Amino acid sequence: MFKNYFKIALRNLERHKAFSVINIAGLAIGIASCLLLFTVVKYELSYDTFQPNYHQIYHVVTQDKFEDGITYNPGVPIPALEAFRNDFPQIITGSLFASYGSQVTVMTKNASTSSDKKFIESTGFFFADPQFFQVFQYQWLAGSPSVLEVPDNTVLTKKLAEKYFGDWKDAVGQFLKLDNKITVKVSGIINDPPGNTDFPLAIITSYKTLKANAQLYAYADSWNSLSSNFEVFMLLPKNVSASNIDARLLSFSKKNYVVRNSVKTSFLQPLSDVHFDKRFPNFGDHITSKATLWTLSLIGLFIIVMACINFINLSTAQAVGRSKEIGIRKVLGSYRRQLFAQIIGETALIVIFSILLAVFISILCLPFIKHITSIHEPLGFFNTESILFLIGLGAAVTLLAGTYPALILSGFRPVLALKNKITSATVGGISIRRSLVVAQFAISQILIIATIVAITQMSFVKNADLGFNQQAVLLFNANGDSIMHSRQQSFKQKLLLLPGVKAVSFNADAPSSDNGWFTNFAFDHRPDEKFQLSLKFADEDYFKTFQLQFLTGKPYDKSDTIKDVVINETLVKQLGLKDPQDAIGKEIRLGGGRWNTIVGVVKDFKTSSLREAIKPTLFCERKEYYGVTSIKLNSSNITKTKAAIESLWNQYFPEYAFTTSFMEDNIKQFYEQEDQLELLYKIFAGIAIFISCLGLYGLVSFMAIQKTKEIGVRKVLGASVKNIIYLFSKEFTILILVGSVIAVPVAYLMMNHWLQNFTFRIKMNVGIFLIAILISVIIAWVAVGYKSIKAAVANPVKSLRSE
Amino acid sequence: MLSLQKIFKWYNNGVNRTFVLKDIHLDVAEGEFISIMGPSGSGKSSLLNVIGMLDEPNEGSYTFMGEDVFKLKEKQRSQLFKTHIGFVFQAYHLIDELTVYENIETPLIYQNIKTSERKSMVADMLDRFQIVGKKDLFPTQLSGGQQQLVGIARALIVKPKLILADEPTGNLNSKQGEEIMNIFKELNNEGVTIIQVTHSEKNAEYGERIVNLLDGRIVMN
Ligand SMILES: Nc1ncnc2c1ncn2[C@@H]1O[C@H](COP(=O)(O)OP(=O)(O)OP(=O)(O)O)[C@@H](O)[C@H]1O
Numbered sequence A: 001m002f003k004n005y006f007k008i009a010l011r012n013l014e015r016h017k018a019f020s021v022i023n024i025a026g027l028a029i030g031i032a033s034c035l036l037l038f039t040v041v042k043y044e045l046s047y048d049t050f051q052p053n054y055h056q057i058y059h060v061v062t063q064d065k066f067e068d069g070i071t072y073n074p075g076v077p078i079p080a081l082e083a084f085r086n087d088f089p090q091i092i093t094g095s096l097f098a099s100y101g102s103q104v105t106v107m108t109k110n111a112s113t114s115s116d117k118k119f120i121e122s123t124g125f126f127f128a129d130p131q132f133f134q135v136f137q138y139q140w141l142a143g144s145p146s147v148l149e150v151p152d153n154t155v156l157t158k159k160l161a162e163k164y165f166g167d168w169k170d171a172v173g174q175f176l177k178l179d180n181k182i183t184v185k186v187s188g189i190i191n192d193p194p195g196n197t198d199f200p201l202a203i204i205t206s207y208k209t210l211k212a213n214a215q216l217y218a219y220a221d222s223w224n225s226l227s228s229n230f231e232v233f234m235l236l237p238k239n240v241s242a243s244n245i246d247a248r249l250l251s252f253s254k255k256n257y258v259v260r261n262s263v264k265t266s267f268l269q270p271l272s273d274v275h276f277d278k279r280f281p282n283f284g285d286h287i288t289s290k291a292t293l294w295t296l297s298l299i300g301l302f303i304i305v306m307a308c309i310n311f312i313n314l315s316t317a318q319a320v321g322r323s324k325e326i327g328i329r330k331v332l333g334s335y336r337r338q339l340f341a342q343i344i345g346e347t348a349l350i351v352i353f354s355i356l357l358a359v360f361i362s363i364l365c366l367p368f369i370k371h372i373t374s375i376h377e378p379l380g381f382f383n384t385e386s387i388l389f390l391i392g393l394g395a396a397v398t399l400l401a402g403t404y405p406a407l408i409l410s411g412f413r414p415v416l417a418l419k420n421k422i423t424s425a426t427v428g429g430i431s432i433r434r435s436l437v438v439a440q441f442a443i444s445q446i447l448i449i450a451t452i453v454a455i456t457q458m459s460f461v462k463n464a465d466l467g468f469n470q471q472a473v474l475l476f477n478a479n480g481d482s483i484m485h486s487r488q489q490s491f492k493q494k495l496l497l498l499p500g501v502k503a504v505s506f507n508a509d510a511p512s513s514d515n516g517w518f519t520n521f522a523f524d525h526r527p528d529e530k531f532q533l534s535l536k537f538a539d540e541d542y543f544k545t546f547q548l549q550f551l552t553g554k555p556y557d558k559s560d561t562i563k564d565v566v567i568n569e570t571l572v573k574q575l576g577l578k579d580p581q582d583a584i585g586k587e588i589r590l591g592g593g594r595w596n597t598i599v600g601v602v603k604d605f606k607t608s609s610l611r612e613a614i615k616p617t618l619f620c621e622r623k624e625y626y627g628v629t630s631i632k633l634n635s636s637n638i639t640k641t642k643a644a645i646e647s648l649w650n651q652y653f654p655e656y657a658f659t660t661s662f663m664e665d666n667i668k669q670f671y672e673q674e675d676q677l678e679l680l681y682k683i684f685a686g687i688a689i690f691i692s693c694l695g696l697y698g699l700v701s702f703m704a705i706q707k708t709k710e711i712g713v714r715k716v717l718g719a720s721v722k723n724i725i726y727l728f729s730k731e732f733t734i735l736i737l738v739g740s741v742i743a744v745p746v747a748y749l750m751m752n753h754w755l756q757n758f759t760f761r762i763k764m765n766v767g768i769f770l771i772a773i774l775i776s777v778i779i780a781w782v783a784v785g786y787k788s789i790k791a792a793v794a795n796p797v798k799s800l801r802s803e
Numbered sequence B: 001m002l003s004l005q006k007i008f009k010w011y012n013n014g015v016n017r018t019f020v021l022k023d024i025h026l027d028v029a030e031g032e033f034i035s036i037m038g039p040s041g042s043g044k045s046s047l048l049n050v051i052g053m054l055d056e057p058n059e060g061s062y063t064f065m066g067e068d069v070f071k072l073k074e075k076q077r078s079q080l081f082k083t084h085i086g087f088v089f090q091a092y093h094l095i096d097e098l099t100v101y102e103n104i105e106t107p108l109i110y111q112n113i114k115t116s117e118r119k120s121m122v123a124d125m126l127d128r129f130q131i132v133g134k135k136d137l138f139p140t141q142l143s144g145g146q147q148q149l150v151g152i153a154r155a156l157i158v159k160p161k162l163i164l165a166d167e168p169t170g171n172l173n174s175k176q177g178e179e180i181m182n183i184f185k186e187l188n189n190e191g192v193t194i195i196q197v198t199h200s201e202k203n204a205e206y207g208e209r210i211v212n213l214l215d216g217r218i219v220m221n
């Protein structure tokens, strides 16, 4: 029986080649989209699941509750670590302290001199205690966690050891210099962690080394200070619940944390949330919110549903042509369920072909995944989960796409079928087919609207006036230590002599940045304000370098420590002052320090990405925190100037590696995930449009065949080509418009929600929706046009004779 | 073998009721060869469809081989008919996507007959109608007469006790028609009951009994 069905299925495919191609192509694209999205979602969900204690590991995080809101920090005050160990002896508590952009210099064999192998490790540079490696498990190729008990010991990953020493086996016992200051001995090697981790360990030095060099790494052993660099992890025993510990952490926080203008509380974040909770930055290169994963899954679902709708529409339309076969089979004694099985079987065959094609398409597309996600690892899908997913998807698609046509076909009354009394109008109710087309158009319009909104918002963001000049500003980072600071001034003089250099500033941070340094403060001898301000440490030329505009007053004079200060417009407003002028000459006190005079107010500029509101900001001098050199260049001859700067750098700072970036690129990086989402919408809107057009084209081809006689008669009766084309496009145009009635509100809600991510955002106006509708109408007309014109111009005599 | 009592069939069209079959009584004994005749639109096909259970009447009772057809469950009814009845149509109604061989084989598949057995049964049929050479051709590659032979072969393959033929020679020339009628005669001699609808007096003569229909009623003669 199966052989018989199989044969007839194959012949059907061959006979209706055009429909088969449309069906298989549509389904294959849908399945490939799903497979790729599945691979991405699966990868994102797999972060750190390789840790054997995955479900028992918790990250201790801190919330800081102010009168006007809560801020979140992934760290805890440094003394909390020892206190946790005292208060929770049954729990293993490990810690990780990160330093970004630290320099590692490879030493010669006997550690006497530095080699010229200098590396800036932008990530992966950590200090840790042995307990960290009890909580998190890694494969130790040499040494053991206990080596981190000892000061000046360090552990490398295999990959980093190979980068420094060629072969990791040669690395053990060799010496490295960290940030030109600390000589450490390589005492252990761990196997490289996989790519799907938020703990991209590369070089891990003992915690005692950090304690001995507190100043260099701003390691502040005080209950007062809270830094995101220092994170603590707990391994809960199986019988201890997180809620139990949370309750105890609440009283712990009350007992230990300093209450000033806010209340700090620590609580547990499961390791399984670390990759998804946007409130707490992690050590990895990205956080993917669950909302994004849902969006991806939903898009996959949309696409596959559209492909199934195509299939259903085409099969039911085709059913008319098959009514005779079905009628005969019934007369010959086939049960309805046998026919049902036959048609499901045929669908399954098409789905199998589609899956094969989809796997092929996916293999071709896999290398491009990195453009729409933050995943840089190569992905694959020849694994059990993906294969099971494909099988499951295949079965679901077969049932979804096959059931309705199978019910319709197997339900034909044989007498009607044999009398050729079944027409497209009577098959399964034309209204069902119309609703399906409406659904398809609604989906593609939702995606078109999403794309337009994302494009508009992102171009708004990128062209927004930041309030300072980001162009041609070269930045370079170095861990600011005293040696560096002692040479900075003469380096600056030499830089300013270069013809391509307009201004030079040493500072801790660029005007727009994701980093922040916050403090409580008091204004004009009043008690402490209820909100914090953001501190920017910068020298007097900062304002010139970034062309910040003064509303009133002027930059402070050169000084090594905090003296006079400059504030921004937002701070003036939040202090309740009407006129920036009123701030000038008033005094401000940071933390519990001295009173400083306000000498200038700058016009508001974007203090971080456009997602966030402008922060109340204060600029002051603080030489010991200057790790960034910012150079405003002449926009011509940039490469030449850059080369000159590098040679000057090597002359002044031979022991420091030279790594630069442009301010503009850094700002672009703020929006990496949004850019990816925009691209994702573009791609999938394109696919959705393509699939729906494929379906439309199929339906219209079918209609053209069905209506050949009608068109012939109409033409004989005097209808013009235009009348005929109108006949074809009228219905689809109406369906598209009905689709947009569904699409517009759904897309509005969806994108409005997305826009809430931005403090600075566009307004969705009617134009966006009209354009989306217009696009889909035009595309549909193009898809329908060819076939309907062909049908319209056909010779009526010919079509009538063939009847 | 079968008995129709007080069969009525009608179509509602608007307020009017169009009667297609009116008060039909018909008893058919095993081994009979009956010809149904009547003008176009008189209800011949409708009657045949009721006998073959392709269509249900609105009123009346129907006994087939001792079973009250309307009291049977759908499945039993289907079982009853597919083992006992073979259909032959004016328009042949072969499945275009299947070869001659496969067309003849199809009813056996629905009766779950084993492959080896099917092979020999189909081979017998091909032999009998001398169409062995055509077995791999598709219906569209055959002449009308050849197609009808395949149609008959397909009807006979299940060894039916009753053959229902709706204008089996309607699309054929007189020579082909004669050939088909001879086959029917032969089958009838072997004991198969045959009910055919025909417009041709000559073909009707092959039968032993003629049932005349006029406006859905059997006209006594
Ligand atoms: N679906 C239907 N709705 C209404 N009337 C119908 C329907 N199907 C058949 N009829 C009517 O039933 C009557 C009998 O039709 P039937 O096909 O049985 O005639 P026939 O005797 O086989 O004619 P012919 O010799 O032309 O094949 C006709 O008058 C036809 O119009």
Ligand SMILES: [Mg+2]
Binding pocket: B044, B045, B046
């Ligand atoms: Mg008829």
